[in-house]
Amino acid sequence: MNRIIFYFFLFTCLITLVSSCEKSDSIDLYGARPVVQGYLSAGDSISIEITKEIPIGSADTIAEPLTGLDILISTGGQSIALIETQPGIYTSNQKIISELTYTLEFEYGGKLVTAHTTVPTPPVDFAMSASELAIAQIVFGGGGFPGGFSGLPDPVLLTWTNTDQSYYLTSYINTDTIQVPIFSGGPNFRGRGRIAFNPPTQGISAQIQPFQLEYYGLYHIGLLHVQPEYAALYENNNQLSSINIAPPPTNIENGLGIFTGYAQTTLNLLVKKQ
Structure with missing residues (x-):
């Protein structure tokens, strides 16, 4: 990022x-x-x-x-x-x-x-519980919400070292030029190329929920010491x-x-x- x-x-x-x-x-x-x-x-x-x-x-x-x-x-x-x-x-x-x-x-x-x-x-010991996710495409319309979120993979756990209760902020952004939506036919909440943030925390972890990811492709996951x-x-x-x-x-x-x-x-x- x-x-x-x-x-x-x-x-x-x-x-x-x-x-x-x-x-x-x-x-x-x-x-x-x-x-x-x-x-x-x-x-x-x-x-x-x-x-x-x-x-x-x-x-x-x-x-x-x-x-x-x-x-x-x-x-x-x-x-x-x-x-x-x-x-x-x-x-x-x-x-x-x-x-x-x-x-x-x-x-x-x-x-x-x-x-x-x-x-x-700089942040120390930044790690993720997974570096890849496989998500089936969800198509909106045609009689309700097909399958809900039950088929989505587990959240990605982000961890780091924080010995003095400093503030940390996590972010994620899709970097692909051509973006393929995961939720086809649904609303575009952030718009293409928009970065998303989790709230600042004084803890040692945060999560990225799969339903927060709008597109397939490569994401940059950022950790900021603020x-x-x-x-x-x-x-x-x-x-x-x-x-x-x-x-x-x-x-x-x-x-x-x-x-x-x-x-x-x-x-x-x-x-x-x-």
Whole structure:
């Protein structure tokens, strides 16, 4: 699973997060604040996106990129000046290192915007109970649900080592260019090429149920070691209500969004037609 795919899910969380800001009376409405999307993946280069908070009552649905900022990332006594490579996108070729603490800093609207995160260590002892599954195709329509789920194989058990109750997130995505549906004629819940996630856990295992897999072919099964600020964002995204929306979690001082580190590893699962 690559970093871009991971960003898709986090971007969805942040869209909901910013929308909740606009509806909550408890948010300080001093003006449009910067919204940071900063995900530091161990071994990758640095890329930070910064946009402007969408004002309450605005008809806009796309956040305006904040351009011309002087963004600094500091770690281990070193300061890294980011370069704006696209509007609102600030990058550096500097590689991110596990176990280092990174601090983000820039000025906006007369305020100093700051955040910090520590990049966790890569997951250890990631394993699956099966590397292949054989599933008979299920055809919807024509008189009910044929056979139910009784003929499906056992869930795939994902395990890893977690000695300090860190947060871990598991994911799966079908990588085939031509995707053959397992549930023929049924609804497409996620759409082609969409990544799916299990909730963050502080445990040592998770499961992938066969009925969660929509297509035959090769899946990338990801395990991500994430930080508490990400887990809080995920939980908030799944508890939002249009009636009673609490202020969104953020670790950005004088701003919104998230600046967080993670490390990941990937295994392969092949799903074949029975």
